[in-house]
Amino acid sequence: MSAPEYKSYEQSLLEFENIAAAIPPISAEELNARIAKLQGLMRAQGVKAVYLDTSTSLTYFTAITLGASERLHGAIIPSSGAPIYISPAFEEPKTETLITIPGEIAVWEEHEDPALLVADLICGLSAEGDTLAFDPATPFVFSSAITGHIGSRLKVTGAKEMIAECRQIKSATEIAIIQAAMTASLRVHKAVWQGLQEGVSTTQVTDFIAAAHQKLGMHHIFAAAQFGEATAYPHGVPYAQTLKTGDMVLIDLGAHIHRYCSDITRTYVFGKPTDRQRELWSLEHKAHRAAFDAATLGAPCEDVDFAARKVLTDAGYGPDYKVPGLPHRTGHGLGMDMHEDPYIVRGNKKPLEPGMVFSDEPMLALYGECGVRLEDIIYMSESGPVFFTEPAESIDKPFG
Numbered sequence: 288m289s290a291p292e293y294k295s296y297e298q299s300l301l302e303f304e305n306i307a308a309a310i311p312p313i314s315a316e317e318l319n320a321r322i323a324k325l326q327g328l329m330r331a332q333g334v335k336a337v338y339l340d341t342s343t344s345l346t347y348f349t350a351i352t353l354g355a356s357e358r359l360h361g362a363i364i365p366s367s368g369a370p371i372y373i374s375p376a377f378e379e380p381k382t383e384t385l386i387t388i389p390g391e392i393a394v395w396e397e398h399e400d401p402a403l404l405v406a407d408l409i410c411g412l413s414a415e416g417d418t419l420a421f422d423p424a425t426p427f428v429f430s431s432a433i434t435g436h437i438g439s440r441l442k443v444t445g446a447k448e449m450i451a452e453c454r455q456i457k458s459a460t461e462i463a464i465i466q467a468a469m470t471a472s473l474r475v476h477k478a479v480w481q482g483l484q485e486g487v488s489t490t491q492v493t494d495f496i497a498a499a500h501q502k503l504g505m506h507h508i509f510a511a512a513q514f515g516e517a518t519a520y521p522h523g524v525p526y527a528q529t530l531k532t533g534d535m536v537l538i539d540l541g542a543h544i545h546r547y548c549s550d551i552t553r554t555y556v557f558g559k560p561t562d563r564q565r566e567l568w569s570l571e572h573k574a575h576r577a578a579f580d581a582a583t584l585g586a587p588c589e590d591v592d593f594a595a596r597k598v599l600t601d602a603g604y605g606p607d608y609k610v611p612g613l614p615h616r617t618g619h620g621l622g623m624d625m626h627e628d629p630y631i632v633r634g635n636k637k638p639l640e641p642g643m644v645f646s647d648e649p650m651l652a653l654y655g656e657c658g659v660r661l662e663d664i665i666y667m668s669e670s671g672p673v674f675f676t677e678p679a680e681s682i683d684k685p686f687g
Contacts (some may be wrong), residue, residue: 289610291477291480291481292325292385292481293482293484294478294481294482295482296478296491296499298483299400299478299482299495299499299511300495300498300499300502303474303499303501303502303503304365304502305502305503305504306467306471306504306543307467307471307503307504307505307544308504310463310464310467310544311460311544311668312350312458312464312545313464313545314351314460315350315388317458317460318349318350318387318388319350319388321347321348321453322348322349322370322388323365324453324455325337325348325364325449325450326364326365326366326367326676327445327501327573328449328452328453328593329364329366329416329449330367330415330416330560331368331421332418332449333415333416333417333418334366334416334418334419334420334444334446335365335366335409335412335414335415335417335418335419335441336363336364336365336366336412336414336416336419336420336422336431336447337361337363337364337415337419337420337421337446337449337450338357338361338362338363338364338400338405338409338419338420338421338422338425338430338433338446339361339362339363339364339422339425340360340422340424340425340426340429341353341354341355341360341361342422342424342425343424343546343623343624344424344450344454345362345422346546346623347450347453347454347623348388348453349362349370349372349386349387349388350385350387350388351372351382351385351386351387352546353385353387355426357402358375358378359373359375359395359401359402359405359429360373360374360378360382361373361422361425361432363405363408363409363412364413364414365412365414366416367414367415368412368413368414369388369389369390369410370388370391371389371391371393371394372390372391372393373393373394373395373404373405373408374391374392374393374394374395374399374587375394375395375396375397375398375401376394376395376396379392379394383656385454386397388393393408395452398430399490400432400436402429402432402433402435402436402577403436404470405433405436406433406436406437406440407436409415409437409441409682410440410441414680415444417441417586418441418443418444419433419434419437419441419442419444420443420444420445420446420449420458421433421443421444421445421446422446422450423446423447423450430479437463450626451627451628451629454623454628455620455622455628455629455642455643455644456620456640456641456642456643457622457642457643457644458642461547461622462642462644462666464544464545464547465547465548465549465622465644465664465666465675466675467544467620468505468542468543468544468547468548468549469549469551469664469675469676470596470675470676471500471503471505471542471544471549472500472505472540472541472542472549472550472551473551473676473686474503474520475496475499475500475503475540475542476540476551476553476686477686478495479495479496479512479538480538480553480555481493481635481684482495483530483557484530485530485531485532485537486529486530487529487530488527488528488529488530489512489513489514489517489527489528489529490512490527492510492512493510493511493512496510496512496538496540497510500540502544504543504544505542505543505544505549506542506543506544506651507542508542508543508548508625508654509539509540509541509625510538510539510540510541510543511523511537511538511539511540512528512535512536512537512538513528513529513536513537513538513658514528514529514530514534514535514536514537514557515531515534515657516532516655516656516657517533517537517558517656517659518525518535518536518537518554518655518658518659519652519654519656519657519658520652520654520658521614521615521650521652521658521660525651530557531557532557532558533556533557533558533559533561534556534557534558535554535555535556535564535657535659535669536554536555536556536557537551537552537553537554537658537660538553539551539552539660539662540552541625543623546623546640547622547623548621548622548623548624548625549664549674550621550625550646550662550664551662551663551664552648552660552661552662552663553661553662553679553681553683553685553686554568554571554658554659554660554685555568555683555685556682560682560683563590564682565682566658567651567653567657567659568659568681568682569635569682570598570599570602570604570651570659571649571650571651571659571661572661572679572681573598574595574596574598574599574613574649574651575595575647575648575649575661575663575678576678577594577598578591578592578594578595578617578618578631578647578649579647579665579674579678580594581593581595582639582665582667582671582672583639583646583671584638584639584640584641584667584671585638585639586638586639587635587636587637587638588630588631588632588635588636588637588639588645588652589627589631589632589633589634589635590635590641591617591618591631591645591647592616592617592618592631592632592633592649593633594624595613595647595649596613596617596649598649599613599649600612604651610652610653610654611651611652611653611654611656612651612652613650613651613652614650614652616631616632616633616649617631617632617647617648617649618630618631618645618646618647618648618649618665619631619644619645619646620644620646621644621645621647621664622644629643629645630645630650631645631646631647639667640667640670641667641669642666642667643666643667644664644666644667645662645664645665646662646664646665647661647662647663647664647665647674648660648661648662648663650678661678661679663675663676663678664676
């Protein structure tokens with residue numbers, strides 16, 4: 288391929304500016320609408336309360352972001368009425384500063400049992416329902432203790448389906464934030480491509496990606512750089528590699544703005560591709576496009592996986608998850624978590640709806656040789672699938 292115009296990573300960093308500060312976060316009005324939607328689902332299913340632990344679902348519904356801890360800290364969403372925030376007593380002043388949606392703060396002292404506090408608060412609610420539903424991210428040490436104190440007073444279940452029903456349909460504001468994150472991360476991707484040279488290490492590449500995301504005002508999540516044979520393995524190898532002319536290069540990266548993630552992968556060759564590399568890349572590109580074309584409104588999520596996988600199996604790879612071939616699902620939902628509903632995998636018959644956001648990444652893996660993964664994120668508009676980023680055009684033009 289014609290080599291990109293070389294630009295050192297140091298030079299690229301000097302050209303980056305903070306773009307995240309200009310992106311508006313989710314408004315209080317939208318947060319209230321999210322809680323109202325969840326409460327409607329709760330009442331329809333007889334759920335009295337949902338317990339949210341320190342997960343992205345807590346952030347999704349309340350805008351509060353807390354780190355995981357051995358101390359119970361979260362929120363109760365009743366089927367009607369305001370949230371109740373649970374906090375260690377010494378953290379109450381901080382919790383007060385984090386609250387966007389008004390609600391009571393219930394505190395517990397260090398010698399007290401917070402699970403008992405949560406159980407009694409939920410059982411004492413005047414809200415309708417006979418069931419407590421747990422955020423699926425709640426640690427077992429908390430959910431089991433709360434359940435033990437609930438006893439026979441309420442039924443206990445999981446809130447996964449209700450939460451997914453809310454979170455997997457993105458609003459226009461969420462789509463706009465994800466678009467900003469994706470556009471910024473694609474810029475980092477291009478800078479990686481422009482800065483590659485013989486002898487660069489995968490560690491140098493991933494360090495640059497982290498620094499570039501930070502310079503753009505984003506919260507860096509991860510970066511994967513794989514050269515040569517290492518590109519065959521979906522999640523890389525546990526050692527650094529050094530770039531050589533002729534190597535296949537796979538770069539996967541992600542960061543977030545206001546907790547909304549980017550996730551993009553590009554694969555190309557450093558130097559002139561061989562006929563074999565072109566053949567494999569073109570086949571992956573065809574599978575990637577087949578997934579997009581199958582993503583029609585109303586189609587089950589699994590149809591997207593079937594379409595991409597069929598391209599590869601028709602070419603003699605696989606079948607199913609057998610390698611050489613596609614060893615994993617074709618895609619995953621993306622939002623406040625890097626991987627969330629809807630999952631693009633066999634067995635997921637959830638129909639595609641406007642507002643769904645998910646990856647298109649049907650990797651072609653050949654262990655011991657190389658791999659090709661092209662990953663772009665799709666959102667479902669009212670008229671069908673749309674890519675956030677322009678897909679690779681060819682192995683020679685990985686950025687359109």
